[in-house]
Amino acid sequence: MKLTYKKDLEVRYETDVLVAGGGPAGIAAAVMAAKAGARVLIIEQSGSFGGVGTLGMVPEIMNFDDGEHFLAGGFGKQLYDALFPPCKFEREWMIASPEVTKRVYDRMIAEAGVEYLFFNKLTDAVVEGGRITHAIVSAPEGIYAIKAKYFVDTTGNGALAALSGCGFDFGDESGVTMPATLCSLWGNVDFDTLDIEQQREGVERAYKEGVLTQYDTILPGMKPIFPECKVAGGNVGHAFAVNDTETRSLSDAMTRSREILAEYENYYRKYVVGCENTALLRSADILGVRESRRIHTDKTLTSDAFFASEPFPDEIGRYSYPVDIHPMSPSEKGMADFEKSILLKHERGQSYSIPYGALVAKELDNLLVAGRHIGADRAMQASVRVIPGAFITGQAAGVAAALCAKTGCDTHTLDVKALQATLKEFGAFLTI
Numbered sequence: 001m002k003l004t005y006k007k008d009l010e011v012r013y014e015t016d017v018l019v020a021g022g023g024p025a026g027i028a029a030a031v032m033a034a035k036a037g038a039r040v041l042i043i044e045q046s047g048s049f050g051g052v053g054t055l056g057m058v059p060e061i062m063n064f065d066d067g068e069h070f071l072a073g074g075f076g077k078q079l080y081d082a083l084f085p086p087c088k089f090e091r092e093w094m095i096a097s098p099e100v101t102k103r104v105y106d107r108m109i110a111e112a113g114v115e116y117l118f119f120n121k122l123t124d125a126v127v128e129g130g131r132i133t134h135a136i137v138s139a140p141e142g143i144y145a146i147k148a149k150y151f152v153d154t155t156g157n158g159a160l161a162a163l164s165g166c167g168f169d170f171g172d173e174s175g176v177t178m179p180a181t182l183c184s185l186w187g188n189v190d191f192d193t194l195d196i197e198q199q200r201e202g203v204e205r206a207y208k209e210g211v212l213t214q215y216d217t218i219l220p221g222m223k224p225i226f227p228e229c230k231v232a233g234g235n236v237g238h239a240f241a242v243n244d245t246e247t248r249s250l251s252d253a254m255t256r257s258r259e260i261l262a263e264y265e266n267y268y269r270k271y272v273v274g275c276e277n278t279a280l281l282r283s284a285d286i287l288g289v290r291e292s293r294r295i296h297t298d299k300t301l302t303s304d305a306f307f308a309s310e311p312f313p314d315e316i317g318r319y320s321y322p323v324d325i326h327p328m329s330p331s332e333k334g335m336a337d338f339e340k341s342i343l344l345k346h347e348r349g350q351s352y353s354i355p356y357g358a359l360v361a362k363e364l365d366n367l368l369v370a371g372r373h374i375g376a377d378r379a380m381q382a383s384v385r386v387i388p389g390a391f392i393t394g395q396a397a398g399v400a401a402a403l404c405a406k407t408g409c410d411t412h413t414l415d416v417k418a419l420q421a422t423l424k425e426f427g428a429f430l431t432i
């Protein structure tokens, strides 16, 4: 059955650049687009910035450097300096409190003069003549429209691109994505006796003894986000074969993940030294989705770029992180494939080049994409998707959108040299 529904909508805002989604890529895009001189509006469906990193309660931010160079220069460096002590160039994964990180993002958005709207969800888009003209947004007041010259899709799953009719790839050849994780917060962890690296050692035994009912030996585990309060952030357990573009799949994954976390509470208490008296304090309100749509773009970042010696002529940044494809199934094969995937990593000082073309939605003239749904194959998505990678692509998309707004050109024909010059001026690390 179908219903035809017609309504006049108020065009409540007009802006140069609309950024849809306030995760790491979205904040970087918005702040840097404003810095490059554009009028910027960012909409976020929840009540805080940071996406999976904060709302999803991910306790760590991966490396910002390759051991020799600070790769996430510009926006990433600003964030790094606000949260962490000086970089030691050891490719360190930094433990960050989601709560503190949220406040830093709030301040960065305010200082950049970006207009922001929480609890505003992108719901549809109007496309005319190869351009998005309006975003349709659902807000507490009802549905309305935003008119913008350029759009940056940083929804994490390419929702704006898909709603605007852009093509995309999804998951592996069978359409299955790597598993999601509902991250969590744990109390009463004795960090004096907990050995962070040994948390997963009892997993096989716990599975045999029925404490864990899903075969899953990959346990990133608990990280000391507030050691002085004995509180850990947990990246614990996997929900397999989730499709975050389908309500049923996403809903079932939430309830399944909460059951899985209850099993891990038993696991930690019985099998992990230092966690005998721990309690699961809370799980995140959103599922940590690692993989979803990958939008069709002018160029696709493919695995041959991982070790390539030459940068792309349209390089907008470089990054270095292993190909981290989490197990595709709760089986021995799934676990072995993961261990193999993660071996694809760089030596100190190595990184890969990211082209501007991987951010330019192929089918439209005024849409850029950034974050974990850029135009990449699965292997490269599994690397560039992490938070510093999202800062790099978000920053470039934001600056590109601002430069387009300045000249009125379309996203495909933007003067890439001017983009590269502005990115360098802002502190981005480029080798071209």
Ligand SMILES: Cc1cc2nc3c(=O)[nH]c(=O)nc-3n(C[C@H](O)[C@H](O)[C@H](O)COP(=O)(O)OP(=O)(O)OC[C@H]3O[C@@H](n4cnc5c(N)ncnc54)[C@H](O)[C@@H]3O)c2cc1C
Pocket: 020, 021, 022, 023, 024, 025, 026, 043, 044, 045, 046, 049, 050, 051, 052, 053, 055, 056, 058, 059, 060, 061, 062, 063, 120, 121, 122, 123, 154, 155, 156, 157, 159, 180, 181, 182, 183, 235, 287, 288, 289, 290, 370, 371, 372, 373, 385, 386, 387, 388, 390
């Ligand atoms: C379980 C898990 C653990 C991870 N661990 C780490 C780690 O330790 N370190 C690390 O660096 N990275 C880690 N990552 C990766 C990293 O957190 C994400 O890949 C990264 O957050 C991607 O950033 P993003 O901005 O592209 O998307 P997201 O973080 O997903 O942000 C998208 C934002 O858009 C908003 N949004 C979505 N749809 C709409 C809409 N229609 N309207 C308005 N707003 C919308 C969302 O609410 C969200 O705020 C992990 C990921 C997962 C899932």
